[in-house]
Amino acid sequence: MAPTKTVVIVGGSWAGIKTTHAILKGISNVKVILINPSATHYFNIAAPRILAKPTAFAPEKYTFYIPELFEKYNAEIFSFIQGAAQSIDIDGKTVAIATAAVEGKEARELVVPFDYLVIASGSTTLATLGRDSVLAPFKTTGSDDLQSTIEQAQKTLAEAETAIIGGAGAVGVEFAGELAEAFQSKKGASVTLLTNTDRILPELKPGASSSADSTLSRLGVKIRTSVMIAGASQDSASKQWTVTLEGGETLTADAYISTTGVIPNNSFIPADLRAGGGWVPIDAEFRVQRQGKDNEKLPIYAVGDITTLAPRLLNTVAGQVPVLVANLKADIEKSTANRRQYSGPGMTTVVVPIGARSGTGQIWFFVVWGWLVWLVKGRDYFLFMAGSLLRS
Template sequence: MPQETILILGASFAGLGAAHYILKHILPALPKSGDTTYTVTLVNPSTDFYWRIAGPRATVSKALMPPAKYLYPIAPGFASYPKDSFTFIQGTATALSTSSRTATITLADGSTTSIPYHALIIATGTNTPAPQLSQHTTTAALTAALDDFQAALPKATSVIVAGGGPVGVETAGEIGEFLNGTPGFFGTKPAHPKAKVTLISGDKKLLPVLRPAIALTAEKYLARVGVDVVYDVRVTSAAAEAKAGQTAVTLADGSVRSADLYVDATGVRPNTAFLSSDLVNERGFVVCDPATLRVDAAGPRVYVVGDAGSYTRGGVMDLDNALPVVMTNLKKDLTGGSGPDRTYTPNNSEQQIVPVGRGKGVGAFGGWRVPSWFVWMIKGRDYLSSMAPDIVSGKKWAKESK
């Protein structure tokens, strides 16, 4: 009996969600008549899922953020599905032919294989310059990056974090509190700081999504843990100095700062090097129909979901809007259904939650500013890691989104 493959590239938040959704709600609903069956193939560089939301705290200490809270094996979450309906491949997409509708996958052992697809979901996401803040390749590489940083951190007397977005602010806050502690109840700075921690922002304010008043509060909370903020200058390069163990950080104004440790948290880069130039924009994000999330230039039944797509400003919360759109349109395309497509509406409201250290934070939901205690309660306690098991197991998508 002919078998058609629904290929999903990437097994982070978007890819895992897509795989579980298809297996739960789409394959069982396809017509039983005819000779064709469908299977889901999921490709990912690592056999584990990294809850990268916890990266800022995982960076500083396993005691504060144990690996069991941010690393989860992928395979057990799919054990309950019929064996002939799902295949997991540890590998990385290195080429895509839209004419032959095949993806070239470089496997963990360095060999390559070619996978034909009937439908394709690009969910390869993004990576960060600092290797401990996203999972670029294998769990071993991620763990090594975390171990190396944690071994060096207690001895550091100077740390530079580049990037004034949420990950930069969160990482600087965690490092500052780990090294310098917090002030007393009425204090504004640590009483006995042990390290000079500097956050360098290329913009005139922190946290571009949030209003200036919230950004200033974030700066105040950073000062509580001994973090100084430098505004309106970008890092142009960072390189090891002749002096052992230090990094020279060159800024756009020509100045050079030295630090024992340097963390590049200057945004994300899309994992789309395997795609041809006609499928991505000038920044490397996958160009799609912003309403249906189909990648029309790649042919029929090709979609993008998650941070690799040009349709989104990024963030895990956006998936709750985007993934059901892709899934509904995939189901329609597979069944030949009629009627209108499901369409995506971006949520561009002021919405972001940013812990600053282990006890403070700033943010807004739906345009409403929220207090520090609320940020701590929602995210600051464990960086939402209690939500990870439901994503890995597929429980999050147990119900079909109508």
């Protein structure tokens, strides 16, 4: 029987890929159309090591061809469109897409109708955009030249002898550890980690912060807490970066890499579907909430980094997808039973490798040992299970 409902998913990364599989496995008579600007999924979890240590992993270990992840489904129930959503017509139930020029086909505008829409367009970072930072893809660039952008970043960092990293959350700390190890053979090398908080890894227990502090210090990383970065710029002639701190102090280095948080990918999302900061507000069922229209039941869901939910982590996405899909299924089957409510991310699980041999983190209320971080994540940043995670 031909599918009777079409679900369009905007964003083909963690949240979009996992939602697509869950729908195709759990809901009958549905076609899923997945839209993503690039045909390549980037295993960005490993980005701190990929960028700092170019030979650590082969590109085929951390990049995946998105259509191949869904080859087990027939074309009647799944299709992939390589393109970027430009706008959503909420009442007309369509998404306008600018398709990419691929396989000899010209780029064009396409209007795709949906019965249900899932927004999974995620987030990006200043470094990924190359804005006020060395261009360093910590997230996907949304372009098929991702690998050449990665290689450019690897070259810039390999040529640098001094680096400043802004932001000491998990990504900043992981990257500082990897870069410090990569710089060890260089004479006069230095890595400085700046944070506006009074300790690094402020989202974790103080024990994890002090453990990270000692491991990074052993690797020679200079840590400065409670400093606010006011700006960063690169001199076009000398290529040196100058980081200006609030108060006027300036620091210079061959590279400045920002890891100071994430920015929503929301340019195509109507203003009344955005809350403060540009993130998409949802209810406990993951249904998008239009500003000023309480209790409206739009056929639009959102999941992952693009939502107002924090923390923005892959391991929280894993808990969100089943709830969203249960509610979508109930909508499609017009059932009031089996609806689910999301009650939050649950137990804190954050593991932060620091270099190839150590790290820290927190599982529930417990700070974890460095050797355990190495065992769980530090060996290859979960690359060993990337393929199976993405294909199911």
